[in-house]
Amino acid sequence: MSEQEYYVPEGTYWPIIGSIGVSTLFVGFANQMHGVEWGGSVMALGFAIMVFMMFGWFGQVVNESTNGIYNKQVDRSFRWGMSWFIFSEVMFFAAFFGALFYARQLSVPWLGGADNNIYTPDLWNAFSASWHQMAFMAPGSVTDTVLQSGTVMSFPTVPATGIETATPAMVVDPWGLPALNTALLLASGVTLTFAHHALRAGHRNQIVGWLVATIALGAAFLGFQIMEYGHAYHDGLKLTSGIYGSTFYMLTGFHGFHVTVGVIMLTVILYRVQKGHFNADNHFGFEGVAWYWHFVDVVWLGLFVFVYWL
Amino acid sequence: MTTATASHDDHHHGPEKGLMRWVKTTNHKDIGSLYMWFAFTMLLIGGAFAMGIRAELLQPGLQLMEPQFFNQLTTMHGLIMVFGAIMPAFVGLGNWLIPMMVGAPDMALPRMNNWSFWILPFAGGILLSTFFMEGGAPAFGWTFYAPLSTTFAPDSTDFFIFAVHLLGFSSIMGAINIIATVLNMRAPEMKLMDMPLFVWTWLITSFLLIGAMPVLAGAVTMMLTDRNFGTAFFDATGGGDPVLFQHIFWFFGHPEVYIMILPAFGVVSHIIPTFARKPLFGYSSMVYATASIAFLSYIVWAHHMFLTGMPVAGELYFMYATMLIAVPTGVKVFNWISTMWRGSMTFETPMLWAVSFVFLFTIGGFSGLMLGIAPADIQYHDTYFVVAHFHYVLVTGALWSIIAAVFYWLPKWTGKMYNEKLGKVHFWWAMISVNVLFFPQHFLGLAGMPRRIPDYSLQFADFNLISSLGGFAFGASFILLTYIVIDCVRNGKPASARPWSSAKGLEWTLEPKAQYHSFNTPPSRALIEAESQNS
Amino acid sequence: MRLRINEMKGIYLFGGFMKRLTTLLSALVAMMSTNVFAEYGLNMTEGVTSISHDIYDLHMMVFWVCVVIAVVVFGAMFYSVFAHRKSKGAVAAQFHESTKAELVWTIVPVIILVGMAIPASKVLIDLEDTTKAEMSVKITGHQWKWQYDYPEEGISFISNLAQSHKDVVTGTDADREAVGNYLLEVDKHLVLPVDTSIRFLITSNDVIHNWWVPAFGVKQDANPGFINDAWAKVDEIGTYRGQCAELCGKDHGFMPIVVDVVSKADYAKWVSEQQAAAAAAVASATKTWSKDELMAQGESVYNTNCAGCHKKDGSGMPPVFPAMKGSPIANGAAADHMDIVLNGKGAMPLFKMLGDADLAAVITYERNAFGNTGSVVQPSDVKSAR
Ligand code: HEA
Ligand code: HEA
Ligand code: CUA
């Protein structure tokens, strides 16, 4: 196809199927959380519809691509799309990193009386404001408060939130599994780059080798991550362990979820490489996934530094 | 399923027939129309809620509803107007206009474009369905501050959370599409500084959307886990902080309000030069001002939080940064006025809306600046003064520009002319009633009436009465608007390709009713230059 | 949907409406001739503290600056709209750039803004500095009432919207005029000495509230788990009213604030009265009450503290607020009943701050009103359950 002509696809059912799927998924999930019997099954149905939609939609795009229907302009549109999609993911993680920094640098010290919160500790009698190992008092209990004047007064002021918060009993050591995982992910970035070079040079066997290595590294990362969660839970660091547990699990959890998605995408790419979908100068599918993988890598570095190390 | 065979002929074929055309469509005009009708429906629903609010506030006492239901109306009114009416309306305008303005046949990612739209009715449906759930609809304000929205909210809140997730997906996909369209589908001969301002403002808005919406998704996700999985982001008993929620929300929320005004600036920058018969004054400073506003909008969020107990240094910083936004916004206002200056003006309906936009939006801007003065915000915060401020920028700003745009481009969309006389009648009706509706709210706020209350002390009675009467009159004006638009579509007289003789822009070079796929071959350099606003 | 329309009120609605409309119209006419600004509350209060004066001055300064800019900007615009129109034969000029003009209208606003920022910063720094306070009052927001504690004096009480006002929210206009200060009256006023620098320590027990008294220029969020502070030194003896200014749920519109500022002597007298009353309450808690006494006292405690959620007739607002009528807890073991009232649960606030006698009374009332058949609870039981 020539450069001057534009490409506009036909009408499609996939988006509406996707909308039905994602709504079903969410409605099921909400009901599941509220203890409704059928919640789980509806959720599974929604998930199945989403999988069906993705197979169908991506399958169609792959078909069109391998049939040479797309031109360079379409390729560029995909690139713009993928890069800004990744940027939106960056901002999603930024919200959670923001929460981490805020809690560490501001709200926890404030609870301990820092800055303009000199009176705040009056609400808490058993609280020590140190990151990781904060001691909490049971919610809803009464504190005997010593105010400036030295008079002891009873103030029922701790919010009765009903959330059970337990003090985290452990801190994950960054130089054990996390360091190993860092090495694994960094290595996977390198192997993926090798695969890309091989693709550009047209060495099919090398591509497959490097891709398999990348997938293996990613899977190993996930395995160790699960192991680490097991240890942490066993030793008393839970999602419910106050703000440290919350930020720890939400950040590493969302990252782990992205690695999982990345591994699945790499596997699809491996399959497509074997099908001969890509050639040396036309392989956006490969590159898009590679960008995503590198993004996941970079997020991990942020996690390693700010969640585990510092 | 059809496999797209993008043979040459596809470009010339028309739309499919029947209902499925709208479900399956990948055409930017179809999708634009879907967006516009969806937004209009939501405007009526959100407006009906507002009528409920104004009816309860007509006089002191509780006449019509329980306080809890009042709070649900307020919350859903805000949410539906922001996420259901204004934002989709601008995306609809973007869909309709951007490909035509940059000389492209369609959007860059048409299938995804369809999905961006078709998520919306589902999200809106889930959101509205909460009214019928146990515990009722969200009643914690459109800003859903924790812990009122976490520990103290009913189960239906989780449906609200997912609805917000869906709305976020939709907006992010829409924004990505616009970026790809502007940067990649633009006619090869069109330089960035040839682009019409509506395209510029939308491009910049897209960056706001992609930066802000995921943060909102993060905020509601934290809400979800705080509510259901025992995390403690917003709970001091676990070392978190309810104010953290506000920071995350407003990091999204402030860019959000500029998301709703930048495209409006774009629209007005088209209409004023057309009817002043004079080129837009200061094209490039308009572009730079828009970009500065967008940048600043990311670093002023905590001006909504002056009373949360931030350290003084924080308050000072956010006050200064907020005040700074007046400068680039002022540049825009001055440029519009300079465009009118020594023009040869006529006042067809779109121009009436555009001129009154400049007037009323600026009033809203002034009250914004007053709110930005941190110590004074102590007396303004959470009163009707704030309500007056944001309705001046949102209703007589964002909504005004949307109505202006509809009148301005309706001939291009339908190939027909609306009834000019009725258009003018409608304008004056709306213009007068909207001021009766919102101006007295300044006084209410200064006199001390808090917002989000269903009943009030007697000294607020008179201005509330005036405001409600204005509200009903303004609400009724939408019946006329609906009639004018439908009358135009059905019975309008045929319009010429360029119904506004001095209008510039590639869209006017298309057929009177723009063809299904706008530009099959890119426009030439000469044409682009002739139609550029920057010349 | 819980939209409840009352037909009778529909009629009244119309009647009251016409009446108000006519008074309003005549008032508008009056406004044009005389200055009735004060009566109609067109502007911000100047207040009675140095902060509120400063804020008022800032507000007026910024307002007038905006007015001046508006006159210039809109003046130019409307001149152009009237003079440069085609129907008047105006021919369009073609200029579309002027670096000089653009520089001017970038720099001049910056200068104006700096001029505003300087006094604003001064006021801000002053009002955030609570170190000069001579006494502290702790203010705790609860859904939907305020709790006031005087740590030094050992006084603590709850302040609710006055019952007479609750009774007329669905009444007629005349009822509302009769109660005076409609919705701005509470059962127990906060009492403060004049000419004394007071530090307010503001927090919350549940959601975010905001303690606002316009005349003091004090408005501060009450965040659960944190204590914010603010200060005021009131110059004039008087009664000042305010409202909660942060959406805090159903009855956000019904948690007013009333402050009596009194002379230092009166304040001292008030303090000793309160202390004596507190001692009496402790004493009464040690005696054994009759069931009738408990029920009578319990009804009033219930109506002030509990009826907001569980409703006067005990029907509640299920599913969020359970009914007391037939409640398994109110008809079950007294220990569980005392536990939930003392310590709260989920959206049910704790009520530890009430005295033993009041708690015993309200619990007994709940257990025996609305057709319930529970046991009688004595203050001593509550004391040991604490
Ligand atoms: C389209 C939406 C929109 C827009 C454009 C704006 C514009 C501005 N807003 Fe507004 N705002 C809202 C929507 C918007 N706002 C909403 C929805 C809320 C409430 C949210 C909620 O709580 O529910 C809000 C609330 C809000 C607050 C919080 C109030 C409170 O809760 O206490 C503040 C405080 O600083 C503020 C400030 C401003 C400022 C400084 C601008 C500036 O951008 C205005 C700049 C414009 C001008 C100043 C006029 C033109 C300029 C000139 C003619 C130049 C010369 C002028 C000078 C030198 C003075 N806004
Ligand atoms: C984004 C845009 C937007 C728009 C367009 C509007 C439009 C209107 N808004 Fe609102 N509003 C908000 C955004 C918007 N608003 C937000 C964000 C809030 C804050 C919410 C919160 O506190 O959480 C708010 C809050 C808000 C309040 C404060 C509520 C409170 O604090 O308790 C009030 C009160 O008067 C109000 C009124 C109105 C009115 C009368 C209109 C009118 O302009 C509406 C006109 C439209 C119609 C009326 C519909 C069309 C006509 C029909 C359906 C048929 C005719 C019907 C009749 C005449 C009955 N709005
Ligand atoms: Cu308490 Cu609003």
Ligand SMILES: [Cu+2]
């Ligand atoms: Cu803002």
